[in-house]
Amino acid sequence: MKIKFDRYYKYDELTKIVHEWAAAYPTLCQLDVLGKSYEERDIWVLTITNQATGAHDEKPAYWVDGNIHATELSASTAALYLANMLLTQYGEDERVTYTLDTRTFYIVPRLNPDGAEWALADVPRFIRSSTKPYPRQDQLDGLHQSDVDGDGRILQMRVRDPNGNWKPHADIPQMLVPREPDDLPGGEYYRLLPEGEIQNFDGVTIKRAPSLQGLDLNRNFPVFWTPKQTSGGTYAGSEPEPRATIDWVTSHKNITGGTSFHTFSGVHLRPPTKGADSELPTGDLRTYKKLGDKAMEMTGYPAISVFHEFAYDPKTQIKGTFDDWLYEYVGVYAWTTEIWSVQKQAGIEDYKFIEWWGYHPREDDVKIFRWFEETVSADFYVDWYEFDHPQLGKVELGGWDILHTWRNPPLELLEKEVAPLADFCLFSCLISPKLELHSTDVQSDGEIHRIRLVVQNTGYLPTNVTEQAQVMNVVNPLEVDITIPEGTKLLLGEKKTFGGQLAGRDQKLQFAILSSDVTDNLAKFEWVVQAAAGTEFEITAKHDRAGTVRTTVTV
Ligand SMILES: [Zn+2]
Known part of the structure; x- marks a missing residue:
């Protein structure tokens, strides 16, 4: 089965793809329903691992x-x-094979199928997130973005206005750029608006109406949640898509x-x-930065702190996001990967992600337009055309086809853009802690036997993954159980023994003269039993995050 990455899939097609995968790769891929969306669509989750190895x-x-x-x-x-890479490269690529033999991926290809279905409709609608009306049930007056001419694209509207803020660029006349502060009256100026309709237009004033669909599902997670942030829902986890995610993550402690x-x-x-970064536990910050450098190396995307470099308003912190919840309260390293940057494609390297929108050199606009012209064959910028608008009368529609230029990569560049991101996910899975058997040993004196078990963490990260997990008390210790068969006696030791956390390699010093490789990645357990020779003892060592090891020791 071959899937193409130069287009988007509507829900029915996506459903078909994930079912075909589960059927084609029964030993690698299991399909489950994460939960139901607001419109009662099944949200698919793929569990990808080699089931034969555990x-x-x-x-x-x-x-x-x-x-x-x-x-x-x-x-x-x-x-x-990513899912396709794992399934098709298993048995072909050594890293993929090893990862699926020893580890698991849970992949939700579309967490909000309702919202995506609106974006992909023949007459699309663009909303932030959930299709549920919120916080109001009625739509307020003002401009609502829509595909007003029904051509399948939501573009921009320009209206001639002697006091407009926009003017044609001197060299690229179809491209509008802001008026200079000292541009004299009388030029060709425009008011620039999103394509849409105006509910209850008074004939003069245009205001942007709040979206009827005002929820942001990525503000509904139970981390620093507050009702003050109105897009976050009625309470943390109130919406079905985040709630299903929370349920899955908390019930999969691995x-x-x-x-x-x-x-x-x-x-x-x-x-x-x-x-600030200084609020993170020191070890976690160091590891986050190392992982971030690897992310940059593998994908070309820098890894940055939301607080320091991506805050829309430095005085207001965003609350209730999934990655924050995963780090702060689940205690694992999490990323929100924002795919695609037009600016960077156009060679604008050193720009501030948020501030650029408010102010940037005019040459940036030219660079961007020319880059699209040279690189993208699709209709990235629609030449202005006349349209008889139901409220505004004669306007022009055109401009950026935002969905396929800025919001997402142009389809012809889509696969190239997402491919390195799958590699970083593979890396991120591969660095997990991993519990493995180190050795077993039996020393006997007649019917008395001393059994010794040593297990080890072979992963890069410690079994607790983060210091934060211990701060929040959300990670259980290593747990070892020994079965004591009938007719035998446990003389020393416990049937259930708890160990602590096993170190990984992430906190080790990285220059040889200071290295002191103590065995903090090992744990040793000992029992003394009385049993007839040949008796078998089953031992299970289990760590929620690092996996389970089973072994049988014969005395
Ligand atoms: Zn987003």
């Missing part, structure tokens, strides 16, 4: 989701691309990290959003 939930796992925001369709593509795909900006965002 149950998915007895291996460390990595979470990936996409498209919680309605128009961020390439986020869904990135998740599908999850050791996660990536949420979003668009756009070409960055990997990381917590904390609550404040």
Whole structure:
């Protein structure tokens, strides 16, 4: 089965793809319903691991989701691309094979199927997230973005206005640029608006109406949630899509990290959003930065702190986001990966992600337009055409086809853009803690036997994954059970023994003269039993995040 990554899939097609995968790769891919969306669509979750080497939930796992925001369709593509890579490269690529033999992926290719379906409709509607009316049930007066001429695109409207803020660029006349502060009256100026209709137009004033669909599902997670942030829902976890995610993550304690795909900006965002980096536990910050450098190396996207470099308003922190919840309260490293940056494609390297929108050199606009002209064959910028608007009368529609230029990569560049992101997900899964058997040993004196078990963490990250997990008390210790068969006696030791956390390699010093490789990644357990020679003792070592090891010791 071959899936193409140069287009987006409507819900029915997506459903067909995930079912075909589950049927084609029965030993690698299990399909489940994460939950129901607001419009009662099944939200699909793929569990991808080699089932022959152990149950998915007895291996460390990595979470990936996409498209919680309605128009961020390439986020869904990135998740599908990853799933396809894992399924088709198993047995071909050594890293993929090893990862699926020892670890698990949980992949939700489209967390918000309702919103994406609106964006993909023949007459599309663009909303932030859920299709549920919120916080009001009635639509307020003003301009609502819509495909007013029904051509399948939502573009921009320009209206001639002697006091307009926009004017044609001198060299690229179809491109509008802001008027200079000292531009004299009398020029060709325009008012520039999103394509849409105006509810109860008074003939003069135009205000932007709040969207009837005012929810942002990525503000509904139970982390620093507050009713003050009105897009976050009525309470943390009130909406079905985040709630299903919360339920899955909390009932799969083997999850050791996660990536949420979003668009756009070409960055990997990381917590904390609550404040400066100095608020993170020192070890976690160091590891986050190392992982971020690897992310940059593999994908070309820098890894940045939301608080320091991506705040819309530095004085207001965003609350209730999924990656924040995963780090702060679940205690695993999480990323919000914002796919695609037009600016960077056009060679504008050193720009501020948020501030650029308010102010940037005029040459940037030219660079961007020329880059599209040279690189993209699709109709990225629609030449202005006349339209008889139901409220405004004669206007022109045209401009950027935002969905396929800025919001998402142009379709012809889509696969190239998302491919490296799958590699970083594979890396992120592969660095998880991993519990493995180190050795067993038996020393006997007649019917008395001393059994020794040593297990080890072979992963890069410690079994607790983050210090934050211990701060929040959300990670259980290593647990070892020995079965004591009938007719035998446990003389020393416990049937159930708790160990602590096993170190990984992430906090080790990285220059040889200071290295002191103590065995903090090992744990030793000993029992003294009385049993007839040949008796078998089953031992299970289990760590929620690092996996389960089973062994039988014969005395
Ligand atoms: Zn988003």
